Amino acid sequence: MSGTNQSAPLRTIDPQDEAILLNTIDRWIEKDVRPVVMEHDHADKWPAELVAQMQEMGLFGATISQEYGGLGLPATTYVKIVSRIASYWMALTGIFNSHLMLAAAVERFGTPEQKALWLPKFATGEIRGGLALTEPNAGTDLQAIRTTAVRDGDDYVINGTKTWISNGIHGNCFALLVKTDPKAEPRYKGMSLFIAPKHDGFTVGKKIKKLGYNAIDSAELVFENYRLPAANLIGGVEGLGFQQATGGLELGRINVASRGVGLAEGALRLATEYATMRETMGKPICEHQAIQLKIGEMVTRARAARLLTMDAAEAYDRGQRCDMEAGMAKYFASEAAVRNSEEAMRIFGGYGYSKEYEIERYYRDSLLMCIGEGTNEMQRIIISKQWVKRHAA
Numbered sequence: 001m002s003g004t005n006q007s008a009p010l011r012t013i014d015p016q017d018e019a020i021l022l023n024t025i026d027r028w029i030e031k032d033v034r035p036v037v038m039e040h041d042h043a044d045k046w047p048a049e050l051v052a053q054m055q056e057m058g059l060f061g062a063t064i065s066q067e068y069g070g071l072g073l074p075a076t077t078y079v080k081i082v083s084r085i086a087s088y089w090m091a092l093t094g095i096f097n098s099h100l101m102l103a104a105a106v107e108r109f110g111t112p113e114q115k116a117l118w119l120p121k122f123a124t125g126e127i128r129g130g131l132a133l134t135e136p137n138a139g140t141d142l143q144a145i146r147t148t149a150v151r152d153g154d155d156y157v158i159n160g161t162k163t164w165i166s167n168g169i170h171g172n173c174f175a176l177l178v179k180t181d182p183k184a185e186p187r188y189k190g191m192s193l194f195i196a197p198k199h200d201g202f203t204v205g206k207k208i209k210k211l212g213y214n215a216i217d218s219a220e221l222v223f224e225n226y227r228l229p230a231a232n233l234i235g236g237v238e239g240l241g242f243q244q245a246t247g248g249l250e251l252g253r254i255n256v257a258s259r260g261v262g263l264a265e266g267a268l269r270l271a272t273e274y275a276t277m278r279e280t281m282g283k284p285i286c287e288h289q290a291i292q293l294k295i296g297e298m299v300t301r302a303r304a305a306r307l308l309t310m311d312a313a314e315a316y317d318r319g320q321r322c323d324m325e326a327g328m329a330k331y332f333a334s335e336a337a338v339r340n341s342e343e344a345m346r347i348f349g350g351y352g353y354s355k356e357y358e359i360e361r362y363y364r365d366s367l368l369m370c371i372g373e374g375t376n377e378m379q380r381i382i383i384s385k386q387w388v389k390r391h392a393a
Contacts, residue, residue: 086262
């Protein structure tokens with residue numbers, strides 16, 4: 001059994017192989033993604049064809065080890081993929097990232113039998129899903145969850161509700177966080193994580209309508225006398241679920257930072273294109289000092305966000321603890337995305353407020369990045385605590 005994370009060899013990729021992969025992503029974005037973004041975003045329509053294409057490209061196995069059929073990519077390459085896609089449409093990256101966090105929980109903490117059974121199916125995208133952690137009264141404070149799992153012979157009987165679950169409608173398997181001992185103190189010792197496929201007792205409640213992040217489904221999941229075999233308890237030992245659920249947050253926060261980088265760079269790209277085309281007072285607005293000041297700040301924010309995110313990814317690939325680095329990247333890059341998209345809207349003027357232009361989507365999508373994978377307020381606390389701990393006299 002595997003109750004704790006098992007050490008794994010550091011992942012690397014040949015630069016030429018990485019270049020080929022990124023070139024493939026770029027061609028796909030240009031040919032298949034860009035023409036349909038606005039249609040899917042405005043209609044909040046699930047991008048079934050694009051999901052099938054991502055499955056074919058292996059993105060649902062991007063960070064799963066090659067021994068289980070995945071691409072086994074290092075975090076640094078994953079950052080480049082996510083930021084590229086997010087610079088045109090951020091929502092797509094959430095579809096495979098949520099799934100990969102499910103896979104990471106199984107690969108890092110699962111038993112050999114669980115890995116052999118589930119990871120190959122996760123890698124191909126045959127089974128897709130995400131994390132089922134958040135509840136109506138438990139977000140940042142995961143220890144406050146109320147969903148319970150009671151042992152009944154060789155099974156567990158689960159009751160409770162999860163909310164804001166990405167891929168909740170179109171996914172078919174989730175890493176489900178529950179209380180196996182609601183009376184445990186401290187509370188985290190009573191939490192366990194299960195591999196939870198959809199079957200009797202597992203229903204999808206309402207689809208949550210959102211300001212942005214459209215086309216990816218965010219839903220409520222309801223469990224009523226939902227039975228799971230004990231073999232689906234990740235690691236095979238009760239009480240380890242909190243560490244297992246939060247153990248993948250470093251990579252999750254690096255992913256959110258990568259999305260922030262993509263949004264910041266995408267907003268900069270759109271603003272630059274518009275500022276060189278739009279003229280006032282007889283010259284392009286990029287020649288006006290007020291616009292130059294905005295673009296100068298946008299360029300700097302986007303670049304700093306990328307460097308911080310790559311720094312965190314490099315630390316992750318070296319196998320180092322990087323909650324501070326991941327927190328810094330997530331905090332700065334998400335704020336850079338919000339600020340750059342807002343400044344881009346100001347550069348577009350009245351057109352920026354129109355749904356006929358793309359920039360308003362960047363603003364709507366960017367706001368989520370300050371909340372997802374831990375609020376930015378929480379990131380600053382984590383950064384501070386880790387900094388003091390590392391520099392204590």
